[in-house]
Amino acid sequence: MNNPVSDVDVLVVGAGVVGSAIACRLSEFDAKVAVIDRRHDIADETSKSNSGITASGWTLPAGSLEAQLVCASSPRWEDVCRRLGVPFRRCGTVAIARTQEDAERIPELVRNAEANGVKARALSAEDVVAAAPHANPDSAGGVEVPVEGVIDSIRLTIGYGELAATNGVRFHFSAPLLDAIASGDEVVEVRTPGAVLRPRFVVNAAGLGADTVSRSLGCEDFEIIARRGEWLLLDREFGRRVPRILTMMPTERTHGIMVIPTAHGTCLLGPTAEDLDNKHDRSTSADVLAGVLRECRTLMPGIDERYVIKSFSGLRPHSERTYRIERSAVMRNVIQVAGIRSTGVSGSLGIADYVLGLLQEAGFDRPPKASFTASLDAPLPFSDTLDCELAAASPLGRTVVCACEKVTAADIHRALSSPLPARSIAGIAKRTHATWGRCQGSACLSGVSFIASLYLGGEAWELPFGEPGSTLGVGRARHV
Ligand SMILES: Cc1cc2nc3c(=O)[nH]c(=O)nc-3n(C[C@H](O)[C@H](O)[C@H](O)COP(=O)(O)OP(=O)(O)OC[C@H]3O[C@@H](n4cnc5c(N)ncnc54)[C@H](O)[C@@H]3O)c2cc1C
Secondary structure, eight states: OOOEEEEEEEEEEESSSSHHHHHHHTTTTTTEEEEESSSSSSSSGGGSOOOEOOSSSTTTTTTHHHHHHHHGGGGGHHHHHHHOOOOOOOEEEEOOOHHHHHHHHHHHHHHHHHHOOOOOEEEOHHHHHHOTSSSSSSSSSSEEEEOOOOEEEHHHHHHHHHHHTTTTOOEEOOOOOEEEEEEEEEEEEEEOOOOOEEEEEEEEEGGHHHHHHHTTTTTOOEEEEEEEEEEEEEOOHHHHTOOSSEEEOOOOSSOOHHHHHTTTTTEEOOOEEEEETTTTOOOOOOHHHHHHHHHHHHHHHTGOOOOOOOEEEEEEEEEEESSSEESSSTTEEEEEEOOOOHHHHHHHHHHHHHHHHHHTTOOOOOOSSSSSOSOOOOOOOOOOOOOOHHHHHHHTTEEEEEEEEETEHHHHHHHHHHHSOSSSSSHHHHHTTOOOTTTTTTTTTTHHHHHHHHOOOSSSSSSSSTTOBBBOOOOOOSSS
């Protein structure tokens, strides 16, 4: 059977935070926009496992494109998170000098922050304790950056996608880019297993896959490698003791290990930074995580590992050139958005504006939409408001399904019926955090699967856990 053919103004490859932010920005225009992704759901690669910091740009090379786009995004989080229903807190960062040598770098780091227009304050050892009472009192000083914050980066990505979908953008999941056809120096056709798209412009925002996608489009040859970061997640009980982000003195290569309060009140320790040959290796190792714990205790003594509920890892799309955001020199209707390694969440708003500018320079000339919806009807989940009166107003709101993360049946209903609904247990977890709490789903998985089966059809144990085909792995023991 022939696949359906669609003409589109812009085809975005990749539904991570970067591709989704771009699609969301483009949805403000009277244009046909489509997004394809190889995964079954939005935010299913790097954008689902990161530290969730909205960086201010204080450590980035002054004047670099990355610094410009991160700094342009930084003041906008309150507005965007309100419109998209995304948990966010501007908690501030305190970088700690652990040695005299670290302390000597404080003035240079403060100057760099100022050059990027970010307010940063040099701290003495006493100031560190006042600015961050949970920090190690035996420091050699530090730097305070009050504007940094923490965000639910998965919810942000989904929010961008939902707003884009609400405004008419078409998302195709389980749709890897297979190949493309060019005419002269333009890509004219892109194929996925289920569709043929004829785009005027293509945006390559494929994260770890951006090098392969670039080659498939007949564009530049560059390499993306996976830089793995491993973390430990500690529960809310511990998270309450972590009001601000604590970090080591950043280096050119990495921010180093951090103690990070999450937007949901838990706490992350990490991440590490290790270059891999394998772009799919999301394993963790006990030795590495023991090292993370050791390093974090130099920032915050007394971290008790009994609060650890989970370890996990994420893969940064590292490339020799970071923030390769430009019109392809080979295929003139392709915009490359590759190598967004460490600040894709923080820079997403600025990146989307910048890509729109590149598209307009390349000839994208669609007018703004007459009727653009600027906000989602997406209340914060119950766990973020703990507004019992509001929750109790509906029968689903009165039913707590996941006790650890305080997820109600109303939250799960929303996850399964939103403009880009969850289609798997992992999809529900990403949208609500159900099964991600201290019990890691032992208590709530059956309830979550049962509700999901009412929306998705089939038996609860046959539902996909993540990608289609990965079921919960249980079935009928005996037919009665
Ligand atoms: C350890 C770690 C910590 C981090 N901490 C932070 C932080 O605190 N703050 C911050 O701002 N950033 C942080 N980042 C970086 C941030 O997560 C990334 O910059 C961002 O997620 C990149 O988004 P993306 O959309 O480019 O990539 P992705 O989220 O990976 O999206 C790319 C999408 O392209 C799809 N794709 C790939 N190939 C194809 C293909 N052939 N066809 C169709 N689709 C395809 C993929 O399925 C994927 O969904 C961190 C990253 C890691 C790993």
